[in-house]
Amino acid sequence: MLPGQPKWRRRKDARPGEIVAAALEVFAEKGFAAARLDDIAARAGVSKGALYLYFETKQDLFEAVVRDAISPNIAAVEAAAQAMDLPFAQVSRTLLVRAADMMSTSAIGPVAKMVIAESRNFPDLARVWHDAVVIRVLAVITGLIERAQARGEIRPGDPRFHALALIGPLLMGVLWREVLVPVGAEPLDLTALARQHIETALTGLLIEGAR
Amino acid sequence: MLPGQPKWRRRKDARPGEIVAAALEVFAEKGFAAARLDDIAARAGVSKGALYLYFETKQDLFEAVVRDAISPNIAAVEAAAQAMDLPFAQVSRTLLVRAADMMSTSAIGPVAKMVIAESRNFPDLARVWHDAVVIRVLAVITGLIERAQARGEIRPGDPRFHALALIGPLLMGVLWREVLVPVGAEPLDLTALARQHIETALTGLLIEGAR
Amino acid sequence: MLPGQPKWRRRKDARPGEIVAAALEVFAEKGFAAARLDDIAARAGVSKGALYLYFETKQDLFEAVVRDAISPNIAAVEAAAQAMDLPFAQVSRTLLVRAADMMSTSAIGPVAKMVIAESRNFPDLARVWHDAVVIRVLAVITGLIERAQARGEIRPGDPRFHALALIGPLLMGVLWREVLVPVGAEPLDLTALARQHIETALTGLLIEGAR
Amino acid sequence: MLPGQPKWRRRKDARPGEIVAAALEVFAEKGFAAARLDDIAARAGVSKGALYLYFETKQDLFEAVVRDAISPNIAAVEAAAQAMDLPFAQVSRTLLVRAADMMSTSAIGPVAKMVIAESRNFPDLARVWHDAVVIRVLAVITGLIERAQARGEIRPGDPRFHALALIGPLLMGVLWREVLVPVGAEPLDLTALARQHIETALTGLLIEGAR
DNA sequence: TATGAATGAGAATTCATTCAT
DNA sequence: CATGAATGAATTCTCATTCAT
DSSP: OOTTOHHHHHHHHHHHHHHHHHHHHHHHHHOTTTOOHHHHHHHHTSOHHHHHHHOSSHHHHHHHHHHHTHHHHHHHHHHHHHGGGSOHHHHHHHHHHHHHHHHHHSSHHHHHHHHHHHTTTOHHHHHHHIIIIIHHHHHHHHHHHHHHHHTTOBOOSOHHHHHHHHHHHHHHHHHIIIIIGGGTOOOOOHHHHHHHHHHHHHHOSBOGGGO | OOTTSOSOOOOTTTHHHHHHHHHHHHHHHHOTTTOOHHHHHHHHTSOHHHHHHHOSSHHHHHHHHHHHTHHHHHHHHHHHHHGGGSOHHHHHHHHHHHHHHHHHHSSHHHHHHHHHHHTTTOHHHHHHHIIIIIHHHHHHHHHHHHHHHHTTOBOOSOHHHHHHHHHHHHHHHHHIIIIIGGGTOOOOOHHHHHHHHHHHHHHOSBOGGGO | OOTTOHHHHHHHHHHHHHHHHHHHHHHHHHOTTTOOHHHHHHHHTSOHHHHHHHOSSHHHHHHHHHHHTHHHHHHHHHHHHHGGGSOHHHHHHHHHHHHHHHHHHSSHHHHHHHHHHHTTTOHHHHHHHIIIIIHHHHHHHHHHHHHHHHTTOBOOSOHHHHHHHHHHHHHHHHHIIIIIGGGTOOOOOHHHHHHHHHHHHHHHHBOGGGO | OOTTSOSOOOOTTTHHHHHHHHHHHHHHHHOTTTOOHHHHHHHHTSOHHHHHHHOSSHHHHHHHHHHHTHHHHHHHHHHHHHTTTSOHHHHHHHHHHHHHHHHHHSSHHHHHHHHHHHTTTOHHHHHHHIIIIIHHHHHHHHHHHHHHHHTTOBOOSOHHHHHHHHHHHHHHHHHIIIIIGGGTOOOOOHHHHHHHHHHHHHHHHBOGGGO
C-alpha cells in the first residue's frame, strides 16, 4: 500500500455506501436473520469490525439499506406529481412505463421482497415504507383518478381500488422476476407487461359486441 | 402442571397437524431463520423434542408447512378448470371472486409471504410453488383467455400478460393485508377489490367518449 | 400373535441375554457414550422401554455386558490352575494356544477394547476386570513360573515380567484384529502367532538341561 | 476477572497447540463422545467459540489430536532405521529400551488408547495410524529380523510374528499403565520390563553361535 | 481508523429416561 | 410385561458484538 495514494483516500467517504450496497445484496439473498455480517464485510471489502465504525448494529445496517432504497422512489413520485393535469390516458401510460422501467433498473424488487419478509420483525421499516412510499404513490395515482373522474374521463368506482389494480400487475411482475425466474420460471418483459396492461385497463378486455 | 394430571397425552395422529399449524404461525411471523423451535413447540403445546418425532429438521418442518398450504390451491385450480367453456365474462367474475375469498380465508397470504421471503434460501420450495400452483393457475387462466380470444370474445394481446394483470391486483391486496395493515395501513376489502377490478378489466376504464 | 405360542413364552427368560448380546455388539462398535439405546433395542428385537424392565440405566446395561464377559475367563483361569504341576514347557504351550483359541472365539477382544476405552469413565469396571481377570490370570502364570524357577526349569527373572511378556503378544494380536484388520490391515492367525511365540519364549526361558 | 486486566489476549500462533494439548487430556480421559468442548475450552483457557476459530468441528479437533501424536513416532521410526546393520542383539536392545522410554515420556499411551477405542467410529484415524505408524515400525523391525535371519544370527520363523512378539509386551505395559494403574494396579517399570523381555527373547531367538 | 481474534449468549439437535396406554 | 410417544437436560455449533492491537 503506497502512502499518499489517492484511491485510498477517496475510499473513506465511499465506505458507508459500499457497505450498504454489499448489505443489500446479502440481505436480499438471505433475509435479515440468515445474513451474516462476515459475508457483508467480505463483499464490501472491509473487515467485520469496520462495519461497526459506520453502523451500530446489524439492525441499523438493515434499516439503512431499506431507507436508502426509498429516496429514488420519492423522487419518482415527485416527478409523477408534476404531470397531474394532462389527460388521464396519457399520464397513466407514461407513469406505468416509467414505473416498469424503474422496477427493472433499481433495487426496488429486492428491497420490496425484504420489506415483505421482515415486516413483522421490523414493523418500523414497513411503516416507513408505507408512509414514505406506498401512501404517497397511491395518493398521487388516486388523485389523478379522482380528477379524471371529475372531468368525466373515466368511469366511477373506488379510486383506491382502481389505483391498486393499476399497480398490482407490476408488483406481480417484479415478484415473478425476483422469486420465480431464479428457480426456472420463464423470464418476463416488465415493460411489455406494463404496456399491455395499461392499454387493457384503459379500454377493457371485452370487444364491443361481446359486452 | 396440576398433580394428578398426566404429564402428556398420546396423540400420535393429531400431532403433526397441530405442529404444522403452530409452525405456520411462527414462521409467518418471524420468517424461517428467526423462528425458534422453542416457540413453535410451545405454541403447539408439545416439548421441543416432540417436534423431532415428526420432522427431521427445522427445514423439514418449514417445507411441510409450505407444502401443506399447496393442496387447497390445487383443488381450487381443479375446480376452476371445470367451468372452462362458459362465456369469459361469467367465468372470470366467478373465478376472481372465488380467489379473493380463498385468499381471505386460507393461509395463502402468509405462505406466499414465506415463499417470497425464502425463495433464495429454499429454491426447492419456490420451484414446487411455481410448478404446482403458479404455473397451473396461470395455465387455466391463459387457456380461458385463449379460447375467448379464439371465439372473438376478448381483444388480442399476450394471454400471459392478460392473466398476470388479472391476478396481480389480488396479490397486491393480499400483501397489503399481510404486510401493511399490521403496521397501520387502512384495511382492505379484498372481495370488493376483486369485483371492481374484474369489471374494469372487462370493460375498461375510459368512458366511450374519452377514448 | 397367536395366543399360547411356545416361542413367545420361552423368550421371556432369554430376553436379558439377548439384550446383553445386542448391547455388546453396539457398545463394541460405538463405545459407551456413542451407543444408542434405540439401536440396542432394535438389534435385540425389543422396544426401548423393555430395556428398562431388565436394566435400570444405560450404565447398568454396560456393566452387565462387561461383567458377563468375565465368567468364561474365570473358568479358563480355573482350568489352567489345574495343570499346575506338569513341566512348564508343556503347560505353557497348552495354555497359550488355548488362550489364543479363546480370544478368537469369545468376545474378549471387543470387551477388552471397551474396558480400555472406558476405564476412566467407569473405573469400577476396570477394577473388576483387574481383580477378577487380570490379577488372577497373572497369578496363575506367575505361580507356574515361580514353581518352574524353583525346580530349576527356567531362568531367573521377575516372574511378573515373564508373565506379561508371555501374554503381551496375544493382546497385541487381539487388538490387531479388533482395531487394524477392520481398516485394512493384513489378517492375523492368532494361534500361529501363539505357537511361534511360545516356542521362542521357551527357548529363551528354559535352562539348558530342562529342554 | 480482575478489572484492568484485558479480557483476552491475542495469541494466534500459540493457540492451536494449547487447544490440542488440552483436547488430548480431555479426550484421553473421557473418550471422544463423552468429552465436552466446554471442558476442553476451559482447560485451554479459551472460550468455547475460540475452538471454532481453529478447528471446524469436534471431530476435526479430535483428528488433529491424533495426527499430532503421530509425528514423534515417525521420527522414532526414522531414527531406528539408521541402526539397521549392527548385530541384531545390539540393535534390538537399544530399540526396545528406547521404545519403552518413549512410551513413558510421550503421549503415545493415551493416544493409542483413543485410537483403539474409536477405531470403529473413526476408521480414517485407525487407518492413518496403521499406515503411518504401525506398518512402518513393523517394517523396520521385520527388516532387521529378516536380515539377521539371512546372516544366520537368529532362528527361522515368521518375521512378522517375531516382530509382534517383541513389541507386544511393551503394548501390554503401556495399557497396564494407562488402564489398570489408575484403578489400583501395581505400577510398572516399563524400562525394566523391556530389558528383561529383550534378554529372554534374544536367548530364545539367537542361534547358538551368534550369542 | 482499521483489523480480526476472542467472546458468550442463543439455537438446533440428540437421546436417556419416563409413563400413559 | 411390553410399547413407543413424550420429555427436557445436555451438547455442539453459530454469529453479532467487543476490544486489544
